[in-house]
Amino acid sequence: MSGTLRIAVVGAESTGKTTLAAALAAALAHDSGRRVAWVPEVLREWCAREGRTPAAHEQAAIARAQHERIEQAAATHELVVSDTTALMTAVYSRIVFGDRSLDAMAVELHRTMHATLLTALDLPWVPDGHQRDGPQVQRPVDDALRELLHAHRLPFAVVGGRGQARLAQALAAVAPLTRPEAASPAAAGHGLFTALTGEAAGRRGWRCECCVPEAEQALLARR
Numbered sequence: 415m416s417g418t419l420r421i422a423v424v425g426a427e428s429t430g431k432t433t434l435a436a437a438l439a440a441a442l443a444h445d446s447g448r449r450v451a452w453v454p455e456v457l458r459e460w461c462a463r464e465g466r467t468p469a470a471h472e473q474a475a476i477a478r479a480q481h482e483r484i485e486q487a488a489a490t491h492e493l494v495v496s497d498t499t500a501l502m503t504a505v506y507s508r509i510v511f512g513d514r515s516l517d518a519m520a521v522e523l524h525r526t527m528h529a530t531l532l533t534a535l536d537l538p539w540v541p542d543g544h545q546r547d548g549p550q551v552q553r554p555v556d557d558a559l560r561e562l563l564h565a566h567r568l569p570f571a572v573v574g575g576r577g578q579a580r581l582a583q584a585l586a587a588v589a590p591l592t593r594p595e596a597a598s599p600a601a602a603g604h605g606l607f608t609a610l611t612g613e614a615a616g617r618r619g620w621r622c623e624c625c626v627p628e629a630e631q632a633l634l635a636r637r
Contacts, residue, residue: 418488418489418491418493419492419494419529419591420494420496420527420528420529421438421493421494421495421496421527421528421529421591422496422498422499422501422524422527422529422531423435423438423495423496423497423498423533423584424502424530424531424532424533424559425532425534425556425559426551426552426553426555426559427539427551427552427555428537428538428539428540429533429534429535429537429552430533431497431498431533432455432458432497434531434533434580434581434584435495435496435497436452436497437584438495438531438581438584438585439451439452439493439495440452442588442592443493445585446493446593448491448492448493449490449491449492449493450493450494450495451487451488451491451493451494452494452495452496452497453483453484453487453494453497454497455480455497455498456476456480456483457476457480457498457502458497460476467510470510470511473506473507473511473513473516474503476503477500477503477504477520477523478500478519478523480496480498480499480503480523481499481523481526483496484496485526493592496527499520499523499524500516500519500520500524501520501521501524501559501562501563502559503516503520504520504521504562505562506555508558509551509554509555509558517562520562521562521568524568525568529569529571529587529588530563530569530570531570531571531572531584531587531588532556532560532563532570532573533572533580534572534573534574534575535552535556536576539552571587573587
């Protein structure tokens with residue numbers, strides 16, 4: 415469907431991407447009555463099937479497969495929530511293989527998304543088979559993601575908190591797109607997730623103006 419809204423959930427390992435994406439899709443379907451699809455992470459399925467992580471030459475195909483799944487879902491749904499995009503593949507290619515050759519492709523594929531949610535580094539690290547390297551890689555992955563998002567002016571909102579609080583922040587972030595009638599014109603250009611909907615989308619280095627998650631405040635202070 416040409417008018418399908420696409421929402422991406424990206425972030426470092428063990429930051430709740432899969433849980434948040436599934437919960438967000440369910441909440442949006444319940445609240446809006448729209449046909450909503452949740453697209454799982456292709457990499458997770460690949461690792462489970464192959465019993466290992468992918469080699470450098472296998473990264474590009476996984477990135478493309480993620481977006482093929484997104485487009486397939488978009489053909490029959492009004493709203494799609496995807497657990498990661500090609501940006502995550504590009505980031506891991508950088509960190510694991512020192513390879514930045516996927517950056518351009520990943521950015522262009524990611525531009526098909528209408529909203530990007532970046533999960534904060536505020537959850538305890540949990541091992542998860544082949545996909546988890548350890549808590550020491552969370553910061554480098556988060557740094558690389560932010561670098562790509564800012565460098566290519568891809569607007570995003572940081573989502574923090576636990577359980578329902580995390581879901582509530584995600585719903586607030588996408589509300590201007592999923593419920594435009596609820597957005598106040600008087601508030602345009604101000605507030606938590608301005609960059610998703612207004613002129614701030616083009617500002618390099620955009621940052622939330624208020625109500626930043628505690629973990630994000632601490633992160634920004636350290637940086």
